Amino acid sequence: MNRRHFMSAVAAFAAAAPRISFAETPPYPGEKPTMIVGFSAGGAGDIASRVVANYLKAARGVVLTPDFRPGAGGTIATDQVRRAPADGSVVSLFSVSPLLVAPHLAAVPYDPSRDFTFIASYVGISVPCFVRSDSPFRTWDDLVDYARKAPAKLRWATAAPRGLAHIATDAAFRTEKVTATFVPFKGGADAVTALLGGHIEMVVSSDFGPHLAAGSVRLLAETSPNPSGSLPGVVTFAERGYPIAIPASYGLFGPAGMSPELVTWWENVIGEMTGSSAYADFLKVINGYALFQKSEAFTSMVRGAYTALGRQIDAMGIRL
Known part of the structure; x- marks a missing residue:
């Protein structure tokens, strides 16, 4: 802001x-x-x-x-x-x-x-998992299936390494028996820039609002128990039964x-x-x-x- x-x-x-x-x-x-x-x-x-x-x-x-x-x-x-x-x-x-x-x-x-x-x-605060709007991953299941079939190929990031979003998403991947590659950045803005530039495939961050409004990103899942899960196609970590949905x-x-x-x-x-x-x-x-x-x-x-x-x-x- x-x-x-x-x-x-x-x-x-x-x-x-x-x-x-x-x-x-x-x-x-x-x-x-x-x-x-x-x-x-x-x-x-x-x-x-x-x-x-x-x-x-x-x-x-x-x-x-x-x-x-x-x-x-x-x-x-x-x-x-x-x-x-x-x-x-x-x-x-x-x-x-x-x-x-x-x-x-x-x-x-x-x-x-x-x-x-x-x-x-x-x-x-909504902290969703999101991809570029032109990503082949239309849903969270699409992304998980890809990561399961191509171990370590999926590159993802959060606003803060070892923060809540990092820990929660890692727990979700472990539950799904998925191996993905975490890429550390100093902040959410840097991570989103890398996503929009095609250097990574997914970001988990609260820094999504302007990009969603501009149509440049697509939300797939919500790490917290609530809100963006009410949007079509967006699931919540809570409803999936993942270990961390805080x-x-x-x-x-x-x-x-x-x-x-x-x-x-x-x-x-x-x-x-x-x-x-x-x-x-x-x-x-x-x-x-x-x-x-x-x-x-x-x-x-x-x-x-x-x-x-x-x-x-x-x-x-x-x-x-």
């Missing part, structure tokens, strides 16, 4: 947020909050944090300040959350990689199963020990936000889908996903 589109999206979110009487709503039951974001400003993580901050200010009169702390794939910011007080003064943007993948692959100073309070998730989601989490009162307050605000027009605009901007989970369901998803990813990482032999 370029800077102009990003700033237009932020302005739209702020304008669409509701204006209600703060006297009608319960005050924030904690210290003035800061939202730690483990990524640089200007990307999808920035938009995912600002839609919450803008809604919170408009609907509750509470100023939530995003604090961008990029580095080490989000693990530095995640450890800062671990060390923060549990008084509501610090919450953070949840994303899969630093919490569910990184602890299996590197020495990090936190344990996702005990060091955090998982407050609520509020959006899933939503690439954004949400809120905080330090361990946050009070039930704080968690409930945030659950209510996030739940209200997902019914707003600002939220609907947000989904369109980031190619996302509605995925609201309260703390109990969110925590259960995180723990189950962490275990499943660990098993697949061991099967791939990439644990450090």
Whole structure:
């Protein structure tokens, strides 16, 4: 997303947020909050944090300040959350990689199963498998059949080596008894450029929106449990019964020990936000889908996903 589109999206979110009487709503039951974001400003993580901050200010009169702390794939910011007080003064943007993948692959100073309070998730990101629109692979089964008959001939890539999409797709290929060649790239844009140039046959990434709109790519399968699987010919990893079908989601989490009162307050605000027009605009901007989970369901998803990813990482032999 370029800077102009990003700033237009932020302005739209702020304008669409509701204006209600703060006297009608319960005050924030904690210290003035800061939202730690483990990524640089200007990307999808920035938009995912600002839609919450803008809604919170408009609907509750509470100023939530995003604090961008990029580095080490989000693990530095995640450890800062671990060390923060549990008084509501610090919450953070949840994303899969630093919490569910990184602890299996590197020495990090936190344990996702005990060091955090998982407050609520509020959006899933579509991460489909796609090919060029002129590819001979019309369906996911076409691609799998080719890879089975021609071992290692199929070349594919993701936005991030050893990320969720890489692990999930490798698990799918293993289930299908397929051998394919993974080609590492620095990011999704580079991988898509290689696909469009004919250097690889498939990409698994969230960087598909403009190319799908332009008719230059075709979606075959969706790695997460939901959304693009509703399109004709697109299957989901969940419906195929593949080992990893975890939503690439954004949400809120905080330090361990946050009070039930704080968690409930945030659950209510996030739940209200997902019914707003600002939220609907947000989904369109980031190619996302509605995925609201309260703390109990969110925590259960995180723990189950962490275990499943660990098993697949061991099967791939990439644990450090």
